[in-house]
Amino acid sequence: MRVLVIHQNFPGQFAHLVREWAARPGWEVRALGRETASGLPGFDALLCHTPARSVRGDQHPYLRQMEAATLNGQSALRAMLDLRRRGYSPDVIVAHPGWGETLYAKDAFPDARLVHLCEWYYGADGADLGFDPEFPARLDARARIRNWNALHTLNLTQCDAAVTPTRWQQSRHPAVFQPQLQVQHEGIATHMLTPDPQAAMTTPSGVLLRAGDADRPVITYVARHLEPHRGFHVFMRALEHIQRLDARCHAVIVGADGVSYGSPPPCNGHRPAAPNWRAHLLDEVQLDATRTHFMGTLPRDRYLRVLQISSAHVYLTYPFVLSWSMLEAMACGAPLVASDTAPVREVLQDGINARLVDFFDARALAETTLAVMRGDTATARRRQQAMTDVQRYSLEAGIRGYDRVLGVGRELESTETGSPEGLMGEALR
Numbered sequence: 001m002r003v004l005v006i007h008q009n010f011p012g013q014f015a016h017l018v019r020e021w022a023a024r025p026g027w028e029v030r031a032l033g034r035e036t037a038s039g040l041p042g043f044d045a046l047l048c049h050t051p052a053r054s055v056r057g058d059q060h061p062y063l064r065q066m067e068a069a070t071l072n073g074q075s076a077l078r079a080m081l082d083l084r085r086r087g088y089s090p091d092v093i094v095a096h097p098g099w100g101e102t103l104y105a106k107d108a109f110p111d112a113r114l115v116h117l118c119e120w121y122y123g124a125d126g127a128d129l130g131f132d133p134e135f136p137a138r139l140d141a142r143a144r145i146r147n148w149n150a151l152h153t154l155n156l157t158q159c160d161a162a163v164t165p166t167r168w169q170q171s172r173h174p175a176v177f178q179p180q181l182q183v184q185h186e187g188i189a190t191h192m193l194t195p196d197p198q199a200a201m202t203t204p205s206g207v208l209l210r211a212g213d214a215d216r217p218v219i220t221y222v223a224r225h226l227e228p229h230r231g232f233h234v235f236m237r238a239l240e241h242i243q244r245l246d247a248r249c250h251a252v253i254v255g256a257d258g259v260s261y262g263s264p265p266p267c268n269g270h271r272p273a274a275p276n277w278r279a280h281l282l283d284e285v286q287l288d289a290t291r292t293h294f295m296g297t298l299p300r301d302r303y304l305r306v307l308q309i310s311s312a313h314v315y316l317t318y319p320f321v322l323s324w325s326m327l328e329a330m331a332c333g334a335p336l337v338a339s340d341t342a343p344v345r346e347v348l349q350d351g352i353n354a355r356l357v358d359f360f361d362a363r364a365l366a367e368t369t370l371a372v373m374r375g376d377t378a379t380a381r382r383r384q385q386a387m388t389d390v391q392r393y394s395l396e397a398g399i400r401g402y403d404r405v406l407g408v409g410r411e412l413e414s415t416e417t418g419s420p421e422g423l424m425g426e427a428l429r
Contacts, residue, residue: 001408002028002088004112006076006095006102010037010046013117013186014094016395017402018043030088032079032101034072049079049101062147069100069151076101080108092406097155106158115405116159118181120321121152121173127319128261132228132360135262156180161405166322168343182405187398188327190390195333199308201252203293209250209309217311217373220334222254222303222325226278229261230323231316231339234362236281238314241366243288249373250291252306254298261320310334312373316359317341330390335372335383337365347393351378353386 003021005014010033018040022029030045039046051071055064083089092113095102098120105114122145124130129145130137156162156177164170165185170178199211209218219242223230232255239251257276265280267273274280278294298306307313313334315326319342327347329336336354338344350356355372357364372379391397 001026001092001406002090003030003406004080004083004088004090004093004109005029005031006033006093006097006105007031008034008037008072008096008099008101010034011040011043012096014096015040016187016189017094017399020395020399028088030083030090032076034099047079047083049075051075062144065148066151069103072100073103077104077108080105084108094402094406097159098152100151102158103154113161113407114159115161115163116155117186118152118156118162118164118169118173120169122149123172127172128229131318134233135228163402163405166343166346168319168346169321182401184401184405185393185398186402187395188324188331188390188393190327190331190394191396193304193328193331195387196305196308199305201302201305201309203250203252204295205290205293207250207290207293209252211309212311215248217249218309219249219251219369219373220254220306220310220313220329221251222306222313222315222329223323224255225258225260226253226255226276227259227262228277229318229320230255231318231359232277233281234316234359234365235314236285236287237362238365238369239292240285240287241363242370243291245366246370246373249311249370250293252293252295252309254295254303254306256297304328304332307332307334311375312337312369314365314369315339315344316365317344318359319343322347327390327393330386333383333387335375335379336386337369337372347389348386351382353382353389355382 005018007014010031011018018029018031021027022043030047032047032049035048035050037046037048052075053071055067059067090109090112092115093102093105093109094115096117096119102114122129124137124142124145129141162181163184164181167183170181170183173181197211200208202208209216221235223232226232242249257278265274265277274283307329313329313336315329315336315338317323317339322343326338336348338348338354338356339359340356341359348354348356355368357368
């Protein structure tokens, strides 16, 4: 079985899948990403491409994303044609098509089965746009995303199979495409994520924080970037209340000072805009700096320790793409307080495996977080239930689901009756 994995920021969501597939006898896995892709340790079959030029500065703003996708698609096509000239022809292409790399994949490999991870389809109301009244959607933004969806629509019409991680994400796509979309999460390595009663970490200011320390209980918050799409503004306002009500607790905040999904902060009155949302919110709220620890981005081992020392982990999100960090917090045994938004509700149930609060109610978030942090038998029960429930999103479940999409699920389950090589070939006929 020959598999080509395409992700602009390889490995992206495909790291665990690539490791599994590359280790199988008879499988040849290669990857394609931009020259900026981080790569995967131990995997040396990554081919990088670089677009011929950048998007032109005078391009219409609504069309910039499509021009960038076209440039990425052309660059990726050249790389795929080079692979073909060298004798490589994949049976299956598994790709995140959101940046355009697979626009012309069928022109290079017309017989390959093209599987797209369809992560998101923009909408003008009630999700990443038009959800938060603090940041109302302008007409210009509403109009722009109609053009942006042209790429996602093309991706849906050209692939042989489409996968999306949650039912919510499936529901955001046009109704005509929804039956085509298979709901399948990529899976997280739950077998490697567990609570650690001995977990400890030292903050940049030298404060030692330990799991289960009643004198210094820890509230945690994690996001790729500290921004409103992940409720950072609500969390900071809640943290101000929390620190006033409890003089013991510390907050450990993980995330970079950029923007992944939304916009940078606006001007604050007559003052210029802050450089990032952290600075913007610190100008608004009054926090105890000795108990507020901004960690930036962390290596994975330190990030996991943050989750393991947590007495209450806060996860907030617009109705948007579900973060792996929420699932990883569940697996690490961090008691969860989360926003009552989609797709969180697909995984968490209030009072069963977490506490859910109104996204916009900072005071309710503060009070609920304090109650969870202080702990009781109900908190312990919810924590255990979350650790059980997250197994539905295990790496094993993700691999099994993606194997079915690739068309090899049944064959892999019956490898005892024949050689893997023979079964893989049979699956493609």
